Amino acid sequence: MATPPEPEPFSLTQLHSGIGNKVRKSYIQSIVFSCRRNSCILLPMNKPVILTGLRANNDLHIGNYLGALLPIIDMARRHADDYQINLFVPDLHSFTTPIDHSQLQAGIMNNLRVFAAAGLPLDNPNIHIYRQSYVPAHSELTIILNSFTGFGEMSRMTQFKDKLDLRKIPRSQGESARQDSFSANPKNAFQQNHVSMGLFDYPVLMAADILLYGAIYVPVGDDQKQHLEFTRDIAERMNSKFGELFIVPKSAKEQHEFFGKDQGLRIRDLLDPAKKMSKSDASGKGVIFLNDTPEQAHKKIQSATTDSLGEIKYDYTTQPGISNLLDILELFGGRKHEFIGSKQYGPLKEAVAILTGQFLEDFQTKLEMVDTKALEQKLAMSETAMCKIAETILAKVQKAVGLRT
Numbered sequence: 001m002a003t004p005p006e007p008e009p010f011s012l013t014q015l016h017s018g019i020g021n022k023v024r025k026s027y028i029q030s031i032v033f034s035c036r037r038n039s040c041i042l043l044p045m046n047k048p049v050i051l052t053g054l055r056a057n058n059d060l061h062i063g064n065y066l067g068a069l070l071p072i073i074d075m076a077r078r079h080a081d082d083y084q085i086n087l088f089v090p091d092l093h094s095f096t097t098p099i100d101h102s103q104l105q106a107g108i109m110n111n112l113r114v115f116a117a118a119g120l121p122l123d124n125p126n127i128h129i130y131r132q133s134y135v136p137a138h139s140e141l142t143i144i145l146n147s148f149t150g151f152g153e154m155s156r157m158t159q160f161k162d163k164l165d166l167r168k169i170p171r172s173q174g175e176s177a178r179q180d181s182f183s184a185n186p187k188n189a190f191q192q193n194h195v196s197m198g199l200f201d202y203p204v205l206m207a208a209d210i211l212l213y214g215a216i217y218v219p220v221g222d223d224q225k226q227h228l229e230f231t232r233d234i235a236e237r238m239n240s241k242f243g244e245l246f247i248v249p250k251s252a253k254e255q256h257e258f259f260g261k262d263q264g265l266r267i268r269d270l271l272d273p274a275k276k277m278s279k280s281d282a283s284g285k286g287v288i289f290l291n292d293t294p295e296q297a298h299k300k301i302q303s304a305t306t307d308s309l310g311e312i313k314y315d316y317t318t319q320p321g322i323s324n325l326l327d328i329l330e331l332f333g334g335r336k337h338e339f340i341g342s343k344q345y346g347p348l349k350e351a352v353a354i355l356t357g358q359f360l361e362d363f364q365t366k367l368e369m370v371d372t373k374a375l376e377q378k379l380a381m382s383e384t385a386m387c388k389i390a391e392t393i394l395a396k397v398q399k400a401v402g403l404r405t
């Protein structure tokens with residue numbers, strides 16, 4: 001059989017100059033390396049990019065899984081030929097809040113294994129896995145974007161305020177009192193809450209993570225929506241100042257239409273359904289971790305906070321605990337309508353516990369079976385390719401701001 005002709009090599013300058021043109025505006029200019037006959041050739045691929053990241057703290061939970069991992073893996077399984085899928089570990093984000101640094105490497109590798117166990121098809125060339133810190137352009141673009149980001153803009157970020165614990169100051173005293181308390185006593189804030197510059201600045205790093213690859217769809221949980229909005233803002237700001245530099249990610253509404261019900265999820269803490277299920281919950285009693293045993297999960301679900309209304313309704317205002325359980329049930333394959341209207345809460349809890357237990361068992365078996373060698377090979381290939389893509393966009397930005405000719 002005749003060998004197909006080699007594609008023409010595509011220079012970085014050509015890629016660079018083509019990125020802003022109108023035809024490609026809604027698509028990311030992505031590049032793959034096609035290694036044939038020992039020579040690497042850059043191939044342009046006009047595929048829209050879907051991207052997300054999960055911090056490596058070795059304690060991923062079902063909120064992370066259902067809110068971010070499942071939508072992107074579902075997309076990767078069904079539509080990888082139509083999209084470029086980037087799933088990465090934002091390792092530089094890992095210590096925006098204090099961690100045990102001796103555990104970080106293990107946490108990073110565990111996250112990557114979780115991606116594979118969750119069903120990411122590693123053999124597909126349109127799918128990329130990488131570590132943020134292995135692509136230096138993320139940090140470099142962050143430093144540039146910092147100078148176009150307002151201090152006030154960052155201090156309004158809900159996640160930052162939550163960690164700072166400004167919520168201790170009642171809203172009735174007004175937003176400015178809450179801000180003033182931080183300005184008046186920033187040293188205290190760090191000592192008491194370990195609020196670092198890294199935490200303050202991390203939405204900018206997140207924007208760089210997204211904009212370097214021109215991602216248009218970014219499946220994230222509800223807690224990251226504000227950061228996504230900021231990413232759109234900074235991209236538009238830079239574009240209006242310097243011309244078409246960045247592809248602006250789709251709005252939350254469009255993302256929602258694209259991903260359906262899984263986009264913008266907020267799985268609640270089982271004990272305190274007013275707040276999201278979170279890694280930073282100290283007790284872990286309201287959180288189902290991906291490495292919990294089915295028995296541990298069963299116990300946590302049985303102890304989940306409900307209410308005394310005595311009838312199951314899907315209504316987050318009056319029955320947040322029950323509604324959260326109904327959502328978990330449905331996301332793990334159950335049917336919430338079979339329970340709505342029932343006067344007993346016990347059978348719902350039992351059904352959620354069974355489905356969650358089955359999920360955990362199945363997931364953990366898959367985790368044990370992950371081919372680490374194949375994973376490492378994929379990682380090395382992806383990181384080389386991602387460095388090239390990211391460097392191309394960074395070079396364009398450096399030129400626009402006057403750092404390069």
Ligand code: TYM
Nearest residue numbers: 052053054055063064067068090220221265266267276277
């Ligand atoms: P992280 O690591 O805190 O969480 C990873 C993803 O899980 C989602 N999530 C939830 N979804 C539903 N219910 C919950 N209870 C819940 N808890 C967490 C988060 O919304 C997130 O999508 N900054 C990000 C990581 C990141 C990133 C990015 C994401 C860095 N750069 C670029 C997308 C694009 C974070 O800390 O997520």
